[in-house]
Amino acid sequence: TGGPSEGSEQTTTEQSGGNGGDETTATEQPTEESGPAANVGMVYALGGLGDKSFNDAAKRGIEQAKSELGIAYEEAQPSAAEEFPQFQRRFAQSSSPNYDLVSCIGFAQKSALSETAPNFPDQNFMIVDDEVDEPNVASYKFREEQGSFQVGYMAGLLTTQEFSAGAGATTTGEKRVGFVGGVDAPLIRKFQAGYEAGVKHADEEITIDTAYAGSFSDSAKGKEIATSMYDKGADIVYHAAGGTGLGVFQAAKEQGKFAIGVDSDQSKTESNYADVILASMVKRVETPVFASVENVVNGEFNGGSTTTLGLEEDGVAAVFGAQLGSEIPQDVKDSLTESRESIIAGDIEVPTTTE
Amino acid sequence: MSTAVHLDEITKRFPGVVANDDVDLTVERGTVHALLGENGAGKTTLMNILYGLYEPTEGTVYVDGEPRDFDSPADAIEAGVGMIHQHFMLVDPMTVAENIVLGNEPRKWFGTTVDRERARQEVIDLSQRYGFDVNPDDTIEDVSVGVQQRVEILKALYRGAEILILDEPTAVLTPQEVEELFEVFEELTAQGKTIIFISHKLGEAMHAADDITVLRDGKNVGTVKADETSNEELAELMVGREVLLEPKSAHREPGKQVLSVENVHADDNRGIEAVSDVSFDIREGEVFGIAGVDGNGQSQLVETITGLREPTSGQITYKGRDITRASRRSRIEDGMAYIPEDRHERGLVMDFDLVQNGILGSQHSSKFSSGGSIDWSTARGHAERIISEYDVRPPHADADAESFSGGNQQKFIVGREFEREPDFVVATHPTRGVDIGAMEFIHERLLDLRQQGKAVLLISSKLDEVQGLSDRLGVMHDGELMDIVDPRNTTEEEIGLLMAGERPGWSDTEIDTANPSVGDAQ
Amino acid sequence: MSTTTIDQLRDTELSYRMLLAAGAIAVFSFIAFFGLVFPESIWADLLGILISRSTLSSALRLAVPITFAALGGIFAEKAGVINIGLEGLLIISAFTAVITTAVIGPGVTILGLPAIWVGFFAGVLASLVFSLIFAVVCIRFKADQIIAGLAVWLIALGLAPFAATVYYGGVNTDNVGTTLGTWTIPVLSDIPFFGALFDAGPAVYMMLVAVPASWFVLNRTAFGRHIRASGENPKALDTVGVDVSRVRYAGVLLSGFLSGIGGSALSLGLGQFIGNNQTMVNGKGFIAIVAYLFGNYNPLGAFGASFLFAGLEAVQIRLQQVPGYAIPDSLIQTIPYITVIVILALVGRTRIPQAAGEHYDTGEDNR
Amino acid sequence: MSAGNGAKSVLRRLVNASTVERILISFAALFMAVVVGAVIVLISGRVATCQTAAATFFGLGFCYDPVEVYLVLFNGALGGPFLLDAPGLFNPNWNPLNFGFALTLKETTLLIFTGLSVAVAFRAGLFNIGTQGQLILGALATALFAFFVAPFLPAGILGGLILIPLAILVGALVGGLYGAIPGALKAYADANEVITTIMLNFIAAQVAFVLVSEFFRNPDSQVVETTPLPDWGTLLPVAFPKGGDFSLLALAFGLALVVAVWYLLERTSFGYDLRTSGEQPEAAEYGGVDAKRTTVTSMFLSGALGGIGGAIWVLMVMGKWQAGVPSLGFDGITVTILAGNNPFGIVPAALLFGTLKSGSLAVQFGTGVPKQLVGVLRGLIILFVAMPEFFRMIGSSINLETDDDAVATDGGRSLLGGDDE
Ligand SMILES: Nc1ncnc2c1ncn2[C@@H]1O[C@H](COP(=O)(O)OP(=O)(O)OP(=O)(O)O)[C@@H](O)[C@H]1O
Ligand SMILES: Nc1ncnc2c1ncn2[C@@H]1O[C@H](COP(=O)(O)OP(=O)(O)OP(=O)(O)O)[C@@H](O)[C@H]1O
Numbered sequence A: 001t002g003g004p005s006e007g008s009e010q011t012t013t014e015q016s017g018g019n020g021g022d023e024t025t026a027t028e029q030p031t032e033e034s035g036p037a038a039n040v041g042m043v044y045a046l047g048g049l050g051d052k053s054f055n056d057a058a059k060r061g062i063e064q065a066k067s068e069l070g071i072a073y074e075e076a077q078p079s080a081a082e083e084f085p086q087f088q089r090r091f092a093q094s095s096s097p098n099y100d101l102v103s104c105i106g107f108a109q110k111s112a113l114s115e116t117a118p119n120f121p122d123q124n125f126m127i128v129d130d131e132v133d134e135p136n137v138a139s140y141k142f143r144e145e146q147g148s149f150q151v152g153y154m155a156g157l158l159t160t161q162e163f164s165a166g167a168g169a170t171t172t173g174e175k176r177v178g179f180v181g182g183v184d185a186p187l188i189r190k191f192q193a194g195y196e197a198g199v200k201h202a203d204e205e206i207t208i209d210t211a212y213a214g215s216f217s218d219s220a221k222g223k224e225i226a227t228s229m230y231d232k233g234a235d236i237v238y239h240a241a242g243g244t245g246l247g248v249f250q251a252a253k254e255q256g257k258f259a260i261g262v263d264s265d266q267s268k269t270e271s272n273y274a275d276v277i278l279a280s281m282v283k284r285v286e287t288p289v290f291a292s293v294e295n296v297v298n299g300e301f302n303g304g305s306t307t308t309l310g311l312e313e314d315g316v317a318a319v320f321g322a323q324l325g326s327e328i329p330q331d332v333k334d335s336l337t338e339s340r341e342s343i344i345a346g347d348i349e350v351p352t353t354t355e
Numbered sequence B: 001m002s003t004a005v006h007l008d009e010i011t012k013r014f015p016g017v018v019a020n021d022d023v024d025l026t027v028e029r030g031t032v033h034a035l036l037g038e039n040g041a042g043k044t045t046l047m048n049i050l051y052g053l054y055e056p057t058e059g060t061v062y063v064d065g066e067p068r069d070f071d072s073p074a075d076a077i078e079a080g081v082g083m084i085h086q087h088f089m090l091v092d093p094m095t096v097a098e099n100i101v102l103g104n105e106p107r108k109w110f111g112t113t114v115d116r117e118r119a120r121q122e123v124i125d126l127s128q129r130y131g132f133d134v135n136p137d138d139t140i141e142d143v144s145v146g147v148q149q150r151v152e153i154l155k156a157l158y159r160g161a162e163i164l165i166l167d168e169p170t171a172v173l174t175p176q177e178v179e180e181l182f183e184v185f186e187e188l189t190a191q192g193k194t195i196i197f198i199s200h201k202l203g204e205a206m207h208a209a210d211d212i213t214v215l216r217d218g219k220n221v222g223t224v225k226a227d228e229t230s231n232e233e234l235a236e237l238m239v240g241r242e243v244l245l246e247p248k249s250a251h252r253e254p255g256k257q258v259l260s261v262e263n264v265h266a267d268d269n270r271g272i273e274a275v276s277d278v279s280f281d282i283r284e285g286e287v288f289g290i291a292g293v294d295g296n297g298q299s300q301l302v303e304t305i306t307g308l309r310e311p312t313s314g315q316i317t318y319k320g321r322d323i324t325r326a327s328r329r330s331r332i333e334d335g336m337a338y339i340p341e342d343r344h345e346r347g348l349v350m351d352f353d354l355v356q357n358g359i360l361g362s363q364h365s366s367k368f369s370s371g372g373s374i375d376w377s378t379a380r381g382h383a384e385r386i387i388s389e390y391d392v393r394p395p396h397a398d399a400d401a402e403s404f405s406g407g408n409q410q411k412f413i414v415g416r417e418f419e420r421e422p423d424f425v426v427a428t429h430p431t432r433g434v435d436i437g438a439m440e441f442i443h444e445r446l447l448d449l450r451q452q453g454k455a456v457l458l459i460s461s462k463l464d465e466v467q468g469l470s471d472r473l474g475v476m477h478d479g480e481l482m483d484i485v486d487p488r489n490t491t492e493e494e495i496g497l498l499m500a501g502e503r504p505g506w507s508d509t510e511i512d513t514a515n516p517s518v519g520d521a522q
Numbered sequence C: 001m002s003t004t005t006i007d008q009l010r011d012t013e014l015s016y017r018m019l020l021a022a023g024a025i026a027v028f029s030f031i032a033f034f035g036l037v038f039p040e041s042i043w044a045d046l047l048g049i050l051i052s053r054s055t056l057s058s059a060l061r062l063a064v065p066i067t068f069a070a071l072g073g074i075f076a077e078k079a080g081v082i083n084i085g086l087e088g089l090l091i092i093s094a095f096t097a098v099i100t101t102a103v104i105g106p107g108v109t110i111l112g113l114p115a116i117w118v119g120f121f122a123g124v125l126a127s128l129v130f131s132l133i134f135a136v137v138c139i140r141f142k143a144d145q146i147i148a149g150l151a152v153w154l155i156a157l158g159l160a161p162f163a164a165t166v167y168y169g170g171v172n173t174d175n176v177g178t179t180l181g182t183w184t185i186p187v188l189s190d191i192p193f194f195g196a197l198f199d200a201g202p203a204v205y206m207m208l209v210a211v212p213a214s215w216f217v218l219n220r221t222a223f224g225r226h227i228r229a230s231g232e233n234p235k236a237l238d239t240v241g242v243d244v245s246r247v248r249y250a251g252v253l254l255s256g257f258l259s260g261i262g263g264s265a266l267s268l269g270l271g272q273f274i275g276n277n278q279t280m281v282n283g284k285g286f287i288a289i290v291a292y293l294f295g296n297y298n299p300l301g302a303f304g305a306s307f308l309f310a311g312l313e314a315v316q317i318r319l320q321q322v323p324g325y326a327i328p329d330s331l332i333q334t335i336p337y338i339t340v341i342v343i344l345a346l347v348g349r350t351r352i353p354q355a356a357g358e359h360y361d362t363g364e365d366n367r
Numbered sequence D: 001m002s003a004g005n006g007a008k009s010v011l012r013r014l015v016n017a018s019t020v021e022r023i024l025i026s027f028a029a030l031f032m033a034v035v036v037g038a039v040i041v042l043i044s045g046r047v048a049t050c051q052t053a054a055a056t057f058f059g060l061g062f063c064y065d066p067v068e069v070y071l072v073l074f075n076g077a078l079g080g081p082f083l084l085d086a087p088g089l090f091n092p093n094w095n096p097l098n099f100g101f102a103l104t105l106k107e108t109t110l111l112i113f114t115g116l117s118v119a120v121a122f123r124a125g126l127f128n129i130g131t132q133g134q135l136i137l138g139a140l141a142t143a144l145f146a147f148f149v150a151p152f153l154p155a156g157i158l159g160g161l162i163l164i165p166l167a168i169l170v171g172a173l174v175g176g177l178y179g180a181i182p183g184a185l186k187a188y189a190d191a192n193e194v195i196t197t198i199m200l201n202f203i204a205a206q207v208a209f210v211l212v213s214e215f216f217r218n219p220d221s222q223v224v225e226t227t228p229l230p231d232w233g234t235l236l237p238v239a240f241p242k243g244g245d246f247s248l249l250a251l252a253f254g255l256a257l258v259v260a261v262w263y264l265l266e267r268t269s270f271g272y273d274l275r276t277s278g279e280q281p282e283a284a285e286y287g288g289v290d291a292k293r294t295t296v297t298s299m300f301l302s303g304a305l306g307g308i309g310g311a312i313w314v315l316m317v318m319g320k321w322q323a324g325v326p327s328l329g330f331d332g333i334t335v336t337i338l339a340g341n342n343p344f345g346i347v348p349a350a351l352l353f354g355t356l357k358s359g360s361l362a363v364q365f366g367t368g369v370p371k372q373l374v375g376v377l378r379g380l381i382i383l384f385v386a387m388p389e390f391f392r393m394i395g396s397s398i399n400l401e402t403d404d405d406a407v408a409t410d411g412g413r414s415l416l417g418g419d420d421e
């Protein structure tokens, strides 16, 4: 990689968070005299960029806004919860530039923002994944359970049949799938609940193994957990475990089984594992990020509102893997389309907590 | 006879100290040469130079007539010089054989692996050749000091040593082991080896050496033939004046019983019984001495009395109260003073200054603290008083204990313990490492205490000291109190036999006639 | 007197091992008994987990970084240098291995060596460099070993995510797309249960070689004896003409070398370095210290302890998946730690090298 | 035990060096760390990609300018007293009671407590790595106690005056008891406190997590956290801006504890016992100190200080307990090492690390240099502090002729080479 003179590699929407100088934020501000359409401060969730899922999705949103709307942004990657208020505040207080919007990514920022927002009534904020009831905060939430239901349903349908594609194959006779969580927290339980409901929707008989790694960064453990599930005969393992989940893909690859990604389309962000990633439960964090910036640029900031993004709004979706998607049997795809409609129509109630 | 070692005008200076001052020394091949001198005379330093551990500031070392410039012990070993240090240089958890071949291991499989069979065999061969009784497979920490010393000697011989230096080899041995060691010397010299040994004991030097060199203040004050000199001459050479070895003590009638020890048993740190069924008592105005070679349970016995070790059975009564399980602190508060044998480990906190060390043991006493707070100005006054009364040099209360010489450290401890106004003093090796003047001073103070009617328990490996100061003398061997004798009516030889574990039949009656009060006590 | 001493010491040493072995057997028998008698109980599930081949191979993989770091720790501490920076060595090697592989490019080979193996050795090299700095600081500059070890950990803990952020824009690296993979030995790998030993990644084989090799080096070679002497009584070694500093340097560098293997294996087993929080190493270096203390500085014992921790973890992972027990997962995750405390409280202290942690000054008067 | 012994030598070496020398060495270490850090910044400035070079040295462009990094760090930690764009210009609008400085002081305050906690254990010869765990549980106890008791108290200042001291006390008690566990294990079962405290850290984190997520979770939050305390039940900022999470009261309390701990260690009989058993356990025993009890008491005290740190974290910073407690306990180790275990030294040491921490955010913000740099700097400072000999050597090579002390006896034989016998 080169020195400064070579310039920044433009990151693409497809391949976010890759090499490049995104980090040298000081140079992100265009030097043209016109100035950017808006200045946005990004406060990411813990775990930082490069997680190939949540934060990187948010980054895609802001990158999109940058290229399409001509805004400039600066970003902060907190490494502890107590840094949230500090970064939020720094952006809110800044006068050079003056930030038109501060995007707070992740539910963990809720309590910090509940304190920060009232102190800066003139500052626009947006938060992803939770609700802050302040007039200057636009809240966006997702129905992760709905997307998880979809991938669970798919996993359930596939484990009951003989299916092989890419580097993976299901075992006949065994009706078993798995779920790996990062930390045993309510949000992750929501993924688990939706997934389990989806699996059972396909076939009540299917066994679901679930386990938590206790960390979002212990990929070695993620791999061991998934391996133990595959060893028991699980065909497909879904993870909601951040960096830990990368171990799940590795295990799938080594065992010749399947995995399901989360947050981003991981068959693209983790293209090395495209041959085992059947699908991903994408959570389009980029959507609210882009939308809120767009609102600000258009002078239509939706402070005080809460937008919930489910299957209907295409905030969450089961996206088939880039490589394996085409090999998934049509009847499975049809069933998924059907269940999606039922959920949207309210015919299927997806639970948000495990019993 | 040819010259094995010649040290030519050796001077060794340390910052502030001239340890060796223009020393000449010649040792003939196949002889035993003794180096005598007081503490700090420079004996060890001189031998360290011969062994390549120190470089002389001035002067030359000749071995086998050739000038040598040893950069390290490795060079000295190469030249056939081996040294057995005062503190053994052995690796405790390794076996005898492993220690002997350390650094020169025989190998097999292209040098990758230690040939343990060959190592064992060589050690066996070697010890047979010199008539040593060692088992190559014993672990060092499990064998006695005497065996460890033999291992050290074998280690040197294994490296082809022709000249063996032994630093105070007899200090840790029983008289019998000393005798065995001297037999080994004979065996070695008969085979052409040369031996230099350091000692404080005149008799040993006279007995075992062919030639004797005396060092004083770093200078060679004379080399004499062992069979042409006398104890008196050597003593005078060592000290530089005539010496009076007998401390004078006026007799005093003992009073009430202060301490009584009944059938005490105690284990050492490894859980092995070190004190076996010891009983005695001490009365007011009496010095009770315990003699014995170091390591025969005296330390453990003292620890049970002072509260640092719980006896496994038996009872200890102090001032009429059972204190067998009383805490150390309660004993201190009850007027028990204690001069410990190990001043570096126990007696002083090396990184504390003397002000802080002055209140060690009294930190909770109302003399220095009120309401849990220490009054440091009182403590300072206390330390300064000890320093001036006990002639601690240099007189710096703010200096860390570590920076004082061993003798001055000892004086400070003695001062602190005596100034506690105790009823009972336990003094272990109270004069170890102090100079003659300080030794006399400490002896006088001990006898003063006795005169004031205090009880004193005196433990020392220096026979002349315990014999001279005690009113009654117990002798310990292998954890047992062999006997209690009247030191004034018992010869050194008789005590030596007891120390070696031999119990002559006559001593009981002897004591009873000599000192009727003992009978009451028992 | 000496013979009783020997017997008693042997007894305590023996009883230490006997106690551990007996305890393990008792626990296993207990589980087996109840598992067989009550096939529907948790004991049956536990038994099933314990005797499954998958658990064994999982435990072996998890044991790799801990074991290597523990072996390294033994060499350093036996030589007289306490290395509590093992965690840092694991971190720096894990990171370097991945980034080197990424920079070279996964498909490329250098001198016939695939990039991933070049990365592997680069990781080892990075750990060696760190341990060299540590050694110089401790031996040449007489630094306090504990503080210097902490510093090594802190530096690595900062440097790896720092460098990852400079290069990738985030604390995690990208996936390099390849891993060390699995080497399966035909026939042997078909053995039930123990077949797991012959169907594993190269790092597992390395570990299975390194453990007895370390034992051999420590106990059967002259170098190993010098290491031990240097940690027990450096003066003894010095006075027989062996350079203590050199032995200590060698011991510390070996700890760097071995930890480096552990770290490289950890990250390349996945093809990625995760730099969040405590990084993907996540305390394994500290567990390694516990492991070798536990194993009484014996490489075999240290492996046993590492394997125990890894095994507990492997079991814990599987136990979580058994439905119907209402124990929160986070509590199950504390099992290995509680086990350590309980065992420590029962067996008490291990004998540490006498001179560990102390500087050795040649030429100082012996007191 | 290994690390136990190590702790003793830590003590010995650090307490021993004269105060002046210690201060000099600390500054020298800081300076060296800054220099090495600058080199790291430069090197990474070559690796990173950016459009315009921030600095040019030796004809090469670098993305990061180390001088700027340090300026921004310092400036940020103080809340911008200087206008860096116009060098040398003092910012007329600067108000010392600002947000950035509040952050610095917040970190400093917390580090004072944990630094004291570790220092007390160190002085007693115990290597307490467990301050983190003690802090976590102390914090949890404080949060739960305050939460459950608050409803019974009058809201407002009066309630705060009752609640806050009690809550801190509860935190101290729980932290102390958790610290006493490894103390007792050490005293009565001879279990190495380094191992047990490391294990207990893991356990504390997990247990606290489970307790909160299963029993005491704030139902309105996705995060594993307790329900926030009412404002009157927390330590509100005095003079400093709200949201800086810093209260002068807490700092004053911390400073008072510094004096108290100093007094305890240096001026009381108990402190004497504690230091003696830390320096030389055998001598302590000889001096009538009950070593086992002192071990347990010291660990209780250390844990209590850690617990207070946790209580302050809850009451001043978070207003609740939240999973993912920052590593203040570990940072306390570095603070006390830099301070040479001297309570008064802890204040500047904590201020330095507080400055680094709060400045690091400004650095990442202002220069794009990843804030992990500060972690590296911290490690480097500790590394250099660990080697006073290095500075002594430099010192003596400058003005002193080499003393001709004993020659080194480096042996001569090769280690592996095979000429034996
Ligand atoms: N390394 C050293 N640095 C400074 N001074 C030293 C050193 N070694 C010895 N000395 C001093 O040199 C003098 C001679 O010491 P040495 O150890 O040779 O005496 P010694 O005759 O062996 O005494 P002892 O009978 O007590 O063993 C003493 O004053 C001692 O303090
Ligand atoms: N290695 C050394 N470096 C500097 N000074 C030393 C060294 N060894 C000894 N000294 C100094 O030499 C003097 C005597 O020390 P030494 O320990 O030999 O005394 P000692 O009377 O033999 O005491 P002990 O028997 O307790 O060892 C002291 O002032 C001590 O500080």
Ligand SMILES: [Mg+2]
Pocket: B039, B040
């Ligand atoms: Mg001496």
Ligand SMILES: [Mg+2]
Pocket: B043, B044, B045, B086, B167
């Ligand atoms: Mg001597």
